[in-house]
Amino acid sequence: MLLIKSDLTTRRLFGNVQSRMVPSPFSSSFLQAPISDDTHQDHLSSFEIHKVAAALRPAFEQAEAAKRPIALAAGLENSTVSVYLLPLTNIEGTPEAFLVQLNRDDKLQSLKEGYSIAAWSASLVALLGGGLMVSLYQRARAMSRLNRLFHQALDALPYPFHIIDARTYQVRVANRQAARGLEHPEGMTCHALSHGCAQPCDSSEHPCPVRIVLETGAAAVVEHSHFTENGEQRIVEVHGYPMQDEQGAITQCIEYAVDVTERRQLEQQLQRLAETDPLTGTANRRRFYDVLTVEISRSLRHGRQLSVLMLDLDNFKEINDTNGHDTGDRILSRLVALLGGVLRTSDLLGRSGGDEFLILAPETDAVEARMLAEKLLVAVREGLRDPLAGQVSVSIGAATLLNGDGPDDLVKRADQALYRAKQHGRNRFEASEQ
Numbered sequence: 001m002l003l004i005k006s007d008l009t010t011r012r013l014f015g016n017v018q019s020r021m022v023p024s025p026f027s028s029s030f031l032q033a034p035i036s037d038d039t040h041q042d043h044l045s046s047f048e049i050h051k052v053a054a055a056l057r058p059a060f061e062q063a064e065a066a067k068r069p070i071a072l073a074a075g076l077e078n079s080t081v082s083v084y085l086l087p088l089t090n091i092e093g094t095p096e097a098f099l100v101q102l103n104r105d106d107k108l109q110s111l112k113e114g115y116s117i118a119a120w121s122a123s124l125v126a127l128l129g130g131g132l133m134v135s136l137y138q139r140a141r142a143m144s145r146l147n148r149l150f151h152q153a154l155d156a157l158p159y160p161f162h163i164i165d166a167r168t169y170q171v172r173v174a175n176r177q178a179a180r181g182l183e184h185p186e187g188m189t190c191h192a193l194s195h196g197c198a199q200p201c202d203s204s205e206h207p208c209p210v211r212i213v214l215e216t217g218a219a220a221v222v223e224h225s226h227f228t229e230n231g232e233q234r235i236v237e238v239h240g241y242p243m244q245d246e247q248g249a250i251t252q253c254i255e256y257a258v259d260v261t262e263r264r265q266l267e268q269q270l271q272r273l274a275e276t277d278p279l280t281g282t283a284n285r286r287r288f289y290d291v292l293t294v295e296i297s298r299s300l301r302h303g304r305q306l307s308v309l310m311l312d313l314d315n316f317k318e319i320n321d322t323n324g325h326d327t328g329d330r331i332l333s334r335l336v337a338l339l340g341g342v343l344r345t346s347d348l349l350g351r352s353g354g355d356e357f358l359i360l361a362p363e364t365d366a367v368e369a370r371m372l373a374e375k376l377l378v379a380v381r382e383g384l385r386d387p388l389a390g391q392v393s394v395s396i397g398a399a400t401l402l403n404g405d406g407p408d409d410l411v412k413r414a415d416q417a418l419y420r421a422k423q424h425g426r427n428r429f430e431a432s433e434q
Helices: 006-012 046-055 057-066 120-128 130-156 190-195 209-216 261-275 285-302 316-323 325-340 366-383 407-423
Strands: 002-005 030-032 070-075 080-089 095-103 161-165 171-174 220-227 233-244 250-259 306-313 348-353 356-362 394-400 429-431
Touching (some): 002 006, 046 057, 046 080, 209 220, 209 250, 233 261, 261 285, 285 306, 285 356, 306 325, 306 407, 316 325, 325 348, 325 356, 325 366, 366 394, 366 429, 394 407
Antiparallel strands (some): 002 030, 002 095, 161 171
């Protein structure tokens, strides 16, 4: 549609042209051709155009004052209309006419080539000069090329990308990955398109990035965990970025989702490698001390008991020297399995080095630590017999937490108790002497 200033028509247009113009619904100071209904299903009706124009009057006035193009959207009952206002200025830079385009879909379209201005082209040339028409045509071609490049760039992204209405959660733009095979996903809500849900995400497992962006006014990154049709769990990192209008209000949100399942699995694997003894699968010394430090603080804060047991295999050096390290490794692995069958889920077994192991036993006093040690000794005596090394035994020392103890203090006293068990004949238990 072409809108021309009312006072300009009396000075610059022929009478037969003036008679065919009516007040524009966009602004009382502009005239345009009468709006008639088009039978094409994608075109807006006269009623819809007047409804959109009434809603966008303030924006039209802003475009007139700003003297520059404006693109915005207006909501109808079942769709969204993209509106583009292109001012046509005189040599002083004052807008004397506007070219207006309305598109029913939600895509961020630019002004298209080949504007259908038909009978108005001669009047426009007379009004503002043929040079401006050439400039307008060139600008439209450039914007059309940018529009195509924009959508090609989005479709080239390897992950789903949306632009979402921050108020209605409706998808305004969706690239090929986000469309999930749908030809026209625009207008669907983001949660319906992405998850098949009727309501927006609203849980600690699936926080809504759009809602966080609206609440904080800043970019947000959340993680969602989903299951495929085959029951495979996928972890998705969802990024949200605010888009603001000229008044600074957040009207839309850019959202894209990156599948980070393999990255999380690799991170977990690296974490396990950093915290786990590679031979026995138990906690390594660093991991054991980290947990012990936390448990000591918790026990002292709440007045709870805590004990540490240290054990090692008797005569393990001779077993390795006589039968080889393969036999030693086999015995260590079998020992860990036997200990795991006795320990509670709250206990932590760690390998201190060589054939020495540490056991962290929360909520365990000195009497309970002795009972636990006796169970471990019995399990080893009854279950740890190797085809080459024969019967294998262990010695155990234990220490219970005292006020002022740090991790090193507690482990040192357990080590001293283990030493006494060795001195007193092995295959036995000794408690710390405090």
